[in-house]
Amino acid sequence: MSLRLNIAQQIIFRLREALEKAKIRHNVCEDGWYSCPKSGECFNDYAGKECNCGADQHNEDINKTLRGRKL
Numbered sequence: 001m002s003l004r005l006n007i008a009q010q011i012i013f014r015l016r017e018a019l020e021k022a023k024i025r026h027n028v029c030e031d032g033w034y035s036c037p038k039s040g041e042c043f044n045d046y047a048g049k050e051c052n053c054g055a056d057q058h059n060e061d062i063n064k065t066l067r068g069r070k071l
Contacts, residue, residue: 027053
């Protein structure tokens, strides 16, 4: 294996690790009324069941990048 290929593989590995660490959790606020419904801490019955904090979209974008697909 060439040195350049080895270095490239190490860089790719580190980038993948960094992307995995960049994933976020659903927003939890001190006042549960404003927490994301998917956090499990939301007390607002009118908020629905879907993510409203952007975590799902953010994490899906990372997953698409890790799978090599366009955003």
